[in-house]
Each structure stands twice: as C-alpha cells, then as structure tokens.
Amino acid sequence: MTDNVPLFVAQEALCYYPISTIYDSCPRYLFYSLLLASCVTRWTGWLADVFLGTAATYAGTAAFQSFILVASPAKQHYPGPVTIPYISSAMQQNDTRLSSDDFPALVINADQVMVQPAALELDADAILAIVVTGYLVFLPLQCWSRVLSHNRARNILFCLWNALMLAGSICALVYWPTLQRTPKQYMFCYPDIPPFETTTSDGWQDTWRTSTWNESVWSTFSNMTKFDQLGDICYNPCFNTTQILRQQTSLASAVVSDSYNRQAVGNDNNFWDRVIYSRRYIYTLIVLCVILNCVLMTLKVLPYRSHIRSVQPVAIWRNRKEILNDLKDNFWEAVASSKPVDRSRDEENSTSTTATNNAGQKFKIRDYICAVFSVRFAKLWFRFFGDVAILIGLLFSIIISPFTVIAFVVWIEWYIRNDGPSQESPRQVGQWAYLLSIGLLLISAAVLKMKYRVASQTELNYEFEETRKHLEKLQRVRDERFGNTRSLGI
Numbered sequence: 001m002t003d004n005v006p007l008f009v010a011q012e013a014l015c016y017y018p019i020s021t022i023y024d025s026c027p028r029y030l031f032y033s034l035l036l037a038s039c040v041t042r043w044t045g046w047l048a049d050v051f052l053g054t055a056a057t058y059a060g061t062a063a064f065q066s067f068i069l070v071a072s073p074a075k076q077h078y079p080g081p082v083t084i085p086y087i088s089s090a091m092q093q094n095d096t097r098l099s100s101d102d103f104p105a106l107v108i109n110a111d112q113v114m115v116q117p118a119a120l121e122l123d124a125d126a127i128l129a130i131v132v133t134g135y136l137v138f139l140p141l142q143c144w145s146r147v148l149s150h151n152r153a154r155n156i157l158f159c160l161w162n163a164l165m166l167a168g169s170i171c172a173l174v175y176w177p178t179l180q181r182t183p184k185q186y187m188f189c190y191p192d193i194p195p196f197e198t199t200t201s202d203g204w205q206d207t208w209r210t211s212t213w214n215e216s217v218w219s220t221f222s223n224m225t226k227f228d229q230l231g232d233i234c235y236n237p238c239f240n241t242t243q244i245l246r247q248q249t250s251l252a253s254a255v256v257s258d259s260y261n262r263q264a265v266g267n268d269n270n271f272w273d274r275v276i277y278s279r280r281y282i283y284t285l286i287v288l289c290v291i292l293n294c295v296l297m298t299l300k301v302l303p304y305r306s307h308i309r310s311v312q313p314v315a316i317w318r319n320r321k322e323i324l325n326d327l328k329d330n331f332w333e334a335v336a337s338s339k340p341v342d343r344s345r346d347e348e349n350s351t352s353t354t355a356t357n358n359a360g361q362k363f364k365i366r367d368y369i370c371a372v373f374s375v376r377f378a379k380l381w382f383r384f385f386g387d388v389a390i391l392i393g394l395l396f397s398i399i400i401s402p403f404t405v406i407a408f409v410v411w412i413e414w415y416i417r418n419d420g421p422s423q424e425s426p427r428q429v430g431q432w433a434y435l436l437s438i439g440l441l442l443i444s445a446a447v448l449k450m451k452y453r454v455a456s457q458t459e460l461n462y463e464f465e466e467t468r469k470h471l472e473k474l475q476r477v478r479d480e481r482f483g484n485t486r487s488l489g490i
Helices: 025-040 046-071 089-094 123-144 152-175 213-222 224-228 258-265 271-277 280-301 313-318 320-337 354-372 375-417 429-449 457-482
Strands: 009-017 080-083 112-115 185-189 198-200 252-255
Touching: 025 046, 025 123, 025 429, 046 123, 046 152, 046 429, 080 213, 123 152, 123 280, 123 375, 185 213, 185 252, 213 224, 280 375, 320 375
Parallel strands: none
Antiparallel strands: 009 185, 009 252, 080 112, 198 252
C-alpha cells in the first residue's frame, strides 16, 4: 500500500452456475403449457397422450438430475482467513476510485475476511419448479380423471410417474435449502481497475492457489506477472470449485448489488414481500394438496363400500341426486339406530307403582345406552360421516389443487426471476427447438391418426386381418386367465 492507496480491495461476490438451457424460461413455460393442455384435452385421447407424455419425460429428466445433485454434492472447501487492507467508510467516500458505483459491495471497516470457495447451483430452482409442478398436476389427474386412468395399465403408469415425481420433489426440496447455506464469497481486485458486473471462469490453474488463501491473494497482487496469468481483472477463489454435472468454465461470478443486499437483510416489511420470501405458505398448500389427493387415492383401493362409487367430479355431478338421496337415507337410518327397540308389553289394565315406574325408567335408559354402543349404530354413522368426508375432501381438493399449482408456479417463477436474466433469448435455437419439436410431433401424430382415412383397400384388408388375429389372441389370453367364457363371435 503506497500513498494511502490499498494494494487490493475485497468485495462481496455471487458465484453461481447459471440455469441450464434445457431449464431456461422458454422450455419451462412450454412445460407448464403442456400440463395445462393435457388437462384441457384429456378427452381427446391421442392429443392428451402427446402432451402428457412430453411433459412427463421432461419432468422425469429434472427428477433424475435432482437425484444426482443430492447423491453427489459439491466438494466442501476448508475456510481460510485472508487479511485485507483496512478501508474505512470515510476513506471510501473521499477516494473516487473506491466509490460505490465502481465497488458496490466493497468490504469496509474490516481487515480480514473468511474465504471458503463455493458456488450456487441455480439449476436447483428450475428443477424444483418442474418436479413439484409435475407432481401437483399428475397426482390429481390420476385421482380425478376417468379418461386418463380408465384401465389398469394406465393406472400403473401414472403410479410410476407419480412415484418418480414424488422422489424428485423430495430430493429437490432437500437440496434447495443448501443454496441458502452457501458461504459468502469474495473477489479481490486492484482499486484502480473496477470489476465487470459479471465474469465467467476460464478455468482454474493449480498455481493460482499456494499453501493458504491468504498467501495466494497477497502473492498474486504483489507480483504483476502472476496477476497477468489470471486472465481476469479480479481474483475469484470461487472459481476453484467444481460441480459433477457442470463444466468449470460455465461458472460465473457477479458483483453483489445494493438491491441484493437489501433483499438479504430483509428491510422491506411489506406484507406481500413477506409472503413471497416466506416458504411456509407455499409448503403448507403443497402438503395439504398432497394429503387430500393421497387420501382420495387411498379410498379408491380400500375395500370401503361407499355410496359414492367414484371420486371423479364428473361422475359425482352426474349422480348427484342419487348420492344426495343415499346420504339422506343413511342419516335417518343412523338416527333411527340410536333409538332402543320397544320391548315393553301393553299394560293398559295394570296398575303401576312407584317402584315399577323407576324400574321401567332405568330399563329405558339402559336400552338407549345399548343402542348407542351397538355395532349397527357405529357402522351406520361411520358410513354416513365417511361419505360426507369424501365429498368434503373432494370439494377441497378441487379448489385447493388448482390454486396450489398456480400459487406455486407464480411464486417459484418470481423467485427464479431474481436469479438473473436467461442465458439465451427466445430467438436462439436452444429455446425454440423444444417448441418446434412438439409441433412436429403433433403433426406426426395427427397424420398417423388419419391413417385409416387415407389408407387403400389393400391396407384396410391387412389391418382387418391383423385386428382379427389380435382379437383371437386376446380371447385366448382371457380364457387362460379367467377360464373358458362366452365366445366373442369371431
């Protein structure tokens, strides 16, 4: 340090791996659109299969990445102190080279910082958005939709996808809090050369790190030849980190801005800001939504004989009058079961004494008690309250499930927006390629759907014979599994 000019300065930095192209804004919004299209077009069959299959495979990729992130976390470096030239707040105000415009996160009023290289994996935000949204949509679809789960094979497929999404959601939720526990990062720069707003790593050389971080920083800025080998205007210890699914050259370092500091401190006491930054509200909605749908799914497989024969909203609305009448009958039957059976005989000509009246009164109370604690009373009231609970649970599920999906998507996308701008714009091929692929897939599926309309007579005859053989094979399989049954007439 000469003439009160520090040899170097330290300022807070944000080291991160940007969101991968596959999880950027355009593919994510396309994923949300596919989920919505799957719900809207679920009666069309082939069209819903295209939308749902594409969305499921995209979410499955994100789920597997969450498994890898949890199973192979980034290597933790040991922290080490680095002594820095002391800069007071008055010195920063008087020296134009150290102004807050050039060094917005300058470390002042301190002569030492703790360096522990680490980097944020911003893919975790996008993965959390994809797998949780997928699970919150796939689970109600399996529970409600008769079209998408009308046979056993589809139910098995939905169960497998829901299990994959649930496992991916758990891993994403486990990994996501580790981002907030990332230690504070610093970059070291010459005071005469302000850093760029964002710097990308060109790799790391072992010679840039000597015995300790303190010695490495001081030796780098004391030797201009060694500093020139950095290929950068600042020394970023976080560039020494690695990630199993990333190239080291994709790591970026950004100067922490004043707005980021204000968000971290949490000076804004606005209610909606607290809602956005607090995860309790979103997590509560997610847990409630999952519990309701899992209970409804369980009722579909339990041997509980309910008058509500289906938990699908369309079927319940179609049979609403019958269900309402059954509930009324169950209620009055349950009420009647609480009354004792009259075992008294007709005593018109007999005279009763006080003792006889007291005995009769005790006998009547005992009958009421026996009726209330009878098995029939318990079964009837259990069936009535069970049916009412199913209806209430289904009603809450219909209301809460869509609201939870919308609230979570808005919340997580707002959160991702603070990760910085996208690496690519929608005009670049990495973004619109997915949309084009879906369009080509839809065209192919539509053409194949019309194959019988454009087929020749020879092709139709061939398809007819193949269908006949297939029906004969199905009949043999049915006879082998369930015995010899009535012929199909083929």
